[in-house]
Amino acid sequence: MLNLFKIMKTTRVVLMILILIISLFKVLEDEVVLNAINTAVRKACADDDTTIDRVSQNSSELKIQQENTKRILSVMSANVKNWVYKVIGWFTFRMISLFATSLLVQPCQIDRVRDAEQSGLPVIYLPLHKSHMDYILLGLVLTVHNIRPPVVAAGENLRVFFISKLLSFLGAFYIKRQIDPKQDKLYWSILNSYIKNSMKAGHHIEFFLEGARTRCGKCCVPKGGLLSIIVDAYREGVIEDAWIVPVSINYDRILEGNFVREQLGQSKKKETFFMAISTFIKAICSHYGIMRVDFNVPYRLRDLYESINKKTKLENEKFENIGLEIMSENAQYRRTVDGMAKHIVYDCWKSTAIMSTNAVCFLLLKRFRNGTTIEQLALELSLLRDKLSQADRDVGFSGNSIDIVKHALGLLVPKLVVYEKTDVGPIVKPILTVPSLIELSYYGNSLLSHYLHSSIVAMALSKLVCPEFWNKTLTETKISGNELLEDLIFLTELLQFDFVFIKPCDSLENVLESVLRQFESEGIVLIDMLLDEERRSQHIAKQLDSDSDDSYDSDKPYEKFDVKYRISADENSLNKIKFYRSIIMPYLECMAECAGSFYDLNDDTVPERLHVQTILEQMHENLADGYLVHGESISVDTIKHSFLAFEKFHCLTITTTDNVKMLSLIDNERNENLRENMISMSKYIEGFVKQLD
DSSP: OHHHHHHHHHHHHHHHHHHHHHHHHHHHTOHHHHHHHHHHHHHHHHHOOSOSOHHHHHHHHHHHHHHHHHHHHHHHSOOOOHHHHHHHHHHHHHHHHHHOSEEEEOHHHHHHHHHHHTTTSOEEEEEOOOOTHHHHHHHHHHHHTTOOOOEEEEEGGGOOTTHHHHHHHTTEEEEOSSOOTTTOHHHHHHHHHHHHHHHHTTOOEEOOTTSSOOSSSSOOOOOOHHHHHHHHHHHTTSSSOOEEEEEEEEESSOTTOOOHHHHTTOOOOOOOHHHHHHHHHHHHTSOOOEEEEEEOOOEEHHHHHHHHHHHHHHHHHHHHHTTOOOOOHHHHHHHHHHHHHHHHHHHHHHHSOBOHHHHHHHHHHHTOTTOBOHHHHHHHHHHHHHHHHHTTOOBSOOSOHHHHHHHHHHHHTTTTEEEEEETTEEEEEEOOSHHHHHHHHHHHGGGHHHHHHHHHHHHHHHHHSOHHHHTTOOSEEEEEHHHHHHHHHHHHHHTTTTOOOSOTTOOHHHHHHHHHHHHHHTTSBOOOHHHHHHHHHHHHHHHHHHHTSTTOOTTSOOOOOOOEEEEEOSHHHHHHHHHHHHHHHHHHHHHHHHHHTTTTOSSSEEEHHHHHHHHHHHHHHHHHHTSOOOGGGOOHHHHHHHHHHHHHTTSOEEEEETTEEEEESEETTTTEEOHHHHHHHHHHHHHHHOOOO
């Protein structure tokens, strides 16, 4: 019976390989690919005015483009080998036992994935991306549980000697890191056809919505390119439907080490065979703790698409009703796919297990920056575990808090944490150099998924209270609910390239209401009957307004309730507000530095690369002089995201000339100088990041 099972399993994999080969031929015959080839031929011939014999030129150019198509497809396509899966599976298990304590997977989650796989529909695995180990772990877990592994989209940067072939044998297909469908139509059509034909042939697909590994430990804002191909396949009837399986993978410690070099503006080291060997040797000589793979609840592609598309259409209708410019059909589609991607990533991030190193690094940075005893750290860890448990957040550790702290410190010492002897006894202390702070924040940022909403509300709230509030000369103060919501909207728009704040089906009003209820329970917001009555009145007004959209007179002003919130100014409230705002403060500090950097800009236009280096130098100087509080705020990612946000706020224009990005305080289209806008932006951000006594 066992031999029969092995034969059936081998036959299944061989059949999968044969189907994959057949699908490659279908790509070359795909109408979309053939049209793209013909378009490329016509463009090449039109650009060449020297040839007289057009027929000969067309024939020659057609052969060139056909060969180019075959070359792209041969580089891109996976080449699954059954024996490689077996060898690598055996080898990986042996290696993991050498450098990791355990690899944790929940059986009930595997059962859900198996049910989805057995439905006959394609399964789309969408993991958050932390490490190159993600590729291997996901395929390994599925193979061990006799679930067909997917073909995996991998960046062309991984096409290095030997490694590229190995990953290809494991199901990797290689794609460019940056693809412009408008500029590179042939490549996009081949990729589009390859993925659709793979799904049509019954293959499962895996890719990373974030596009690249996170450099700062939190999830990245997703890119919708590959997801749009999956949605297109459903809309065009290539597939009846598909299962979306968000996957969260987390590590006590990642094998790559860290991304400090890149965050400090140094060039990324190119992946090479020797670098891979070096990483492997370091891995087996080190210890990386626990690895955790979580498969979230699968949901149907059709349900997700139709739900978000319906919401997008309703938004468009509302724009039309109030006289605003409506979205085109293509814009609606892009917005829907973007909403789907954010929904998936948000779910993934919220369900990622918190590892021991995540919790300990977070506490050291936010609670015990100047050091603490192991006993006090363990006590705070216990309190944190209780809060996470109350919020239904999973943790990747169990047991006594003292033991958990010691386990985490064993992975962090001596590079990120040190032990010091003091008069009160030995303490554990984070190393406060910039590189160490950046790496500590990488691990601690996993807790942002839990604290993000509380942090942005506390940040907005702290801007609105009067100065006497922080001097403890008041017992309480009142703030405007409308102003609080306005500042909350501003913060989410400012940080829109750093965070996914909410799912498309949610609203910031709901987030604010939820956090304020939490703040009430913590004694930050004071409860009274009048406040509850105002809230109920506002809720009823919203419902009535929603029900009367059809008869709404746009010329009639809408009277909006402004709830006043009473904020306690006692020691407990002040400490909690300061704690919550400290969580997101590094990002706001970086944004403030970036906005301020344009004050002294002599020219109105500067290369992005040069200005990034200027800001980094400025931030290092301000940190040394004490003007900058958080060393971990120094981050190339956040600096570049700030430029994108400033462009959205019409404070900056970004253009690309000869592959060089340029930042400008001049809007040439409107013939407008944006310097005053940037100064106003800088002052407004400073209102959030002001240092509190």
